[in-house]
Amino acid sequence: MDKPEKLMIDGKRLDGRSPEELRPFKIVAGALERADGSAYVEMGNNKVFAAVYGPREMHPRHHALPDQAVLRCRYNMAPFSVDDRKKPGPNRRSIEISKVTREALEPVMFLELYPRSVIDVFVEVLQADAGTRTAGINAASVALADAGIPMKDLVSSVAVGKVEETVVMDLFKEEDQWGTTDMPIAMIPRKKAITLLQMDGHFTEEEFKYALDLASRGCTQIYEAQRQALKEKYTMRKEEE
Amino acid sequence: MIHVKTRDLVLPGQLIAEGKYKTRDGAFREGENIFSSVVGLADVREETISVIPLGGQYIPRVGDMVIGVVIDDHRAGWIVDIKSTYTATLLVSDFLRQKVDLFKEDISKILTIGDVVAVEVRSVDERMDILLEGGRPGLGRIKSGKMIEISPMKVPRVLGKKGSMFDVIQNGTGCKLMVGRNGRIMVWGKDEGMINNAVEAIFTIEREAHTSGLTDRIRLMLEKMKSEVN
Numbered sequence: 001m002d003k004p005e006k007l008m009i010d011g012k013r014l015d016g017r018s019p020e021e022l023r024p025f026k027i028v029a030g031a032l033e034r035a036d037g038s039a040y041v042e043m044g045n046n047k048v049f050a051a052v053y054g055p056r057e058m059h060p061r062h063h064a065l066p067d068q069a070v071l072r073c074r075y076n077m078a079p080f081s082v083d084d085r086k087k088p089g090p091n092r093r094s095i096e097i098s099k100v101t102r103e104a105l106e107p108v109m110f111l112e113l114y115p116r117s118v119i120d121v122f123v124e125v126l127q128a129d130a131g132t133r134t135a136g137i138n139a140a141s142v143a144l145a146d147a148g149i150p151m152k153d154l155v156s157s158v159a160v161g162k163v164e165e166t167v168v169m170d171l172f173k174e175e176d177q178w179g180t181t182d183m184p185i186a187m188i189p190r191k192k193a194i195t196l197l198q199m200d201g202h203f204t205e206e207e208f209k210y211a212l213d214l215a216s217r218g219c220t221q222i223y224e225a226q227r228q229a230l231k232e233k234y235t236m237r238k239e240e241e
Numbered sequence: 242m243i244h245v246k247t248r249d250l251v252l253p254g255q256l257i258a259e260g261k262y263k264t265r266d267g268a269f270r271e272g273e274n275i276f277s278s279v280v281g282l283a284d285v286r287e288e289t290i291s292v293i294p295l296g297g298q299y300i301p302r303v304g305d306m307v308i309g310v311v312i313d314d315h316r317a318g319w320i321v322d323i324k325s326t327y328t329a330t331l332l333v334s335d336f337l338r339q340k341v342d343l344f345k346e347d348i349s350k351i352l353t354i355g356d357v358v359a360v361e362v363r364s365v366d367e368r369m370d371i372l373l374e375g376g377r378p379g380l381g382r383i384k385s386g387k388m389i390e391i392s393p394m395k396v397p398r399v400l401g402k403k404g405s406m407f408d409v410i411q412n413g414t415g416c417k418l419m420v421g422r423n424g425r426i427m428v429w430g431k432d433e434g435m436i437n438n439a440v441e442a443i444f445t446i447e448r449e450a451h452t453s454g455l456t457d458r459i460r461l462m463l464e465k466m467k468s469e470v471n
């Protein structure tokens with residue numbers, strides 16, 4: 001893929017969005033039959049499944065903690081999720097994302113309710129188009145709620161960045177690749193507390209503040225959709241007969 | 242100030258009330274505010290607020306009658322799977338209510354791996370070590386019958402108000418039921434067809450647990466199934 005001549009044309013982005021617009025997204029709770037809780041999230045061309053199992057007994061036993069549950073996250077990209085085939089299995093990047101996903105979710109969980117056990121979260125990326133970790137966190141938090149695991153709030157996540165001197169929200173692949181900055185953020189929307197903040201590139205202080213504010217607005221939109229997805233799952237059941 | 246009605250669907254992080262309420266399962270307090278921690282139906286009482294979860298694992302409580310499967314044995318008892326996050330321990334002395342000389346007797350003659358037992362939760366401690374007991378009448382080893390599993394959160398619906406649903410199934414099929422709090426249900430009956438009717442009814446209840454007028458619908462369903470056989 002070659003670098004496009006311009007990433008911003010007349011204040012619009014290459015996919016026609018304005019700088020502060022999210023990609024179209026879709027969230028479904030309870031998408032998998034056999035998991036204790038699950039969710040499917042599409043953010044633009046990202047397609048991500050999250051499955052939650054547990055709380056269940058930890059194996060190997062000595063990894064369990066005596067006074068609280070362990071949250072175990074695995075982020076994985078399917079070999080066919082990107083243009084060039086990705087070699088299957090964990091790599092440096094996916095291990096890092098697994099870790100930051102776990103740390104983004106941990107603050108909302110009541111892990112002390114389930115001593116000696118483990119809660120497994122699997123995030124599988126079927127199709128990637130920049131911002132898969134944020135889509136993964138959004139899916140994982142809905143899946144945890146769907147599994148009936150107590151949480152203080154859902155976690156919502158979105159990336160902001162800079163493309164040709166403009167601060168933009170929810171970057172897609174070309175912007176991520178050729179833009180100057182990418183900053184994924186996860187938030188507890190109710191408290192506006194940040195649980196994930198990574199940054200690749202540069203922002204001035206003003207840009208950073210504006211970017212945070214933008215991300216906060218994006219998270220609120222996603223938060224509403226997450227809640228809606230959970231509501232739909234349970235009200236749909238009511239109308240099933 | 243209360244922000245939701247009883248039996249409203251609430252989600253994690255949703256504000257339920259403000260003020261001096263006590264919180265129980267499914268709700269938590271932050272300062273003056275009380276939030277839900279699970280997806281469930283709000284249960285707002287005069288003094289306490291809780292949320293009845295719509296999903297999740299069975300968490301044992303003292304006094305619960307559960308149906309377990311023996312998965313292992315050790316010197317003085319057995320390890321029992323109770324369809325929960327945690328396995329439970331059943332000691333010989335809690336099962337037989339009499340002295341057993343462990344040096345002389347082989348406890349695998351009393352219960353062995355794969356046996357099904359009706360037991361009560363005797364104690365749960367902060368480490369979630371669970372002790373069971375099975376010596377009282379109505380408890381003990383289950384020798385025959387059909388065992389089915391449903392979500393433990395749907396068990397109250399299978400029992401119904403004051404056991405109304407339970408009676409409907411028993412009377413409608415002539416089968417005998419035993420419902421464990423952990424979502425395991427034993428069905429006994431003389432006629433295979435009737436057992437299947439009861440199982441069908443229970444799964445229907447699980448699927449439609451949140452709908453109203455379910456008891457009457459199940460009654461009609463069982464009557465219809467009965468007449469189709471004759």
